[in-house]
């Protein structure tokens with residue numbers, strides 16, 4: 001079979017690798033000039049950084065062994081070091097009750113516990129709705145922790161009010177289920193490690209992008225093609241499968257594996273899909289990220305891999321220090337700015353972004369302006385699927401239609417509009433390939449629900 005794979009992130013590359021290994025002809029179409037998608041490492045002009053800190057961990061031995069078996073992927077095992085900067089203090093991340101109570105001013109700690117008790121009493125008489133992030137978090141943590149950290153951080157990350165954000169995000173991302181859970185975990189630490197609390201992770205020497213580069217080498221060694229800087233502009237049905245128009249040519253194939261954003265894929269399919277699918281797909285929105293990397297003379301003091309910054313005094317929502325998890329990285333700090341394509345942050349110039357970061361960096365004791373050797377900016381349009389209220393119903397309409405589209409399998413973070421990890425994308429790619437070969441199905445293999453945990 002000849003199969004076109006849309007997107008050369010981990011999902012697309014894993015699908016192509018599996019198909020090529022089974023003797024099929026694969027052509028991967030990637031819009032960017034290089035492979036890797038979100039799990040790429042930028043290397044230019046003395047800079048070397050990932051698109052946000054990426055730690056590899058998985059519960060699947062099969063996926064771990066597969067990645068380990070890739071040429072040139074040499075994993076180091078590291079212990080996570082990450083904190084939250086708040087009230088001019090550092091709090092452990094993930095949150096630990098003893099650390100919260102001993103770090104925050106005593107009156108705030110008392111207020112937090114009282115608001116939690118108040119919430120428990122309220123829950124008996126007037127339980128909060130559980131559909132929104134706000135209701136879910138308030139009922140489990142109380143207003144104190146919500147107003148102090150969880151609401152401001154999520155407002156900044158998502159750009160929408162927590163009352164309009166789905167509770168699915170909270171259940172996927174918040175590391176302990178409630179303040180009561182936090183207390184229990186402090187007094188009686190459990191032997192079983194919740195995945196989100198996993199503190200060790202793997203990191204490939206040379207940068208997270210080395211996993212994709214190794215997959216790409218394997219594909220080309222087996223005869224597959226990867227066309228970078230190549231974008232499909234339309235898709236038609238043909239007698240034998242599909243015709244794909246490209247910006248610079250045309251391609252015929254029997255089947256398609258899609259991993260590009262689901263709403264872009266439905267647009268390419270045009271009248272092959274009914275109007276209600278296009279309507280649902282066009283309402284699915286992604287959050288963008290801008291990365292500003294500052295290259296420095298001299299060492300950076302904190303040993304954190306990354307630090308969350310929820311307060312308004314910092315325009316960035318997180319920063320990472322690559323050298324603390326990649327020994328070959330130069331001295332640099334990577335700032336992440338969460339935004340929408342076309343908004344004020346997205347349109348800021350390099351100078352504007354840099355000027356906005358310096359006071360925060362100085363305040364945090366990271367560097368002073370005279371240490372700066374250079375700056376680099378990278379923008380990515382599709383970083384996070386936005387789980388607003390109603391996203392689940394809209395996603396189901398689109399994914400059901402794509403599920404029934406013969407000769408095409410959709411998977412990956414962008415393809416399924418799913419907040420997931422690297423290992424999930426790799427596994428999904430493999431199962432998409434098996435589905436194309438009639439041996440398995442992505443949907444049956446992945447039993448996703450709102451509580452499937454993800455990292456970034």
Ligand SMILES: Cc1cc2nc3c(=O)[nH]c(=O)nc-3n(C[C@H](O)[C@H](O)[C@H](O)COP(=O)(O)OP(=O)(O)OC[C@H]3O[C@@H](n4cnc5c(N)ncnc54)[C@H](O)[C@@H]3O)c2cc1C
Nearest residue numbers: 007009010011031037038052054055412413421422425456
């Ligand atoms: C800031 C951040 C931190 C993260 N941290 C972690 C972590 O610590 N651990 C972890 O496991 N996961 C982490 N993740 C998640 C992880 O990066 C993703 O789940 C994974 O890389 C997604 O792979 P994918 O192939 O599904 O999607 P993508 O990587 O998004 O790949 C899609 C590909 O399609 C291409 N494309 C898009 N449109 C077109 C088009 N029209 N035509 C052709 N090509 C197109 C894109 O350029 C891209 O290469 C993090 C994500 C972010 C954003």
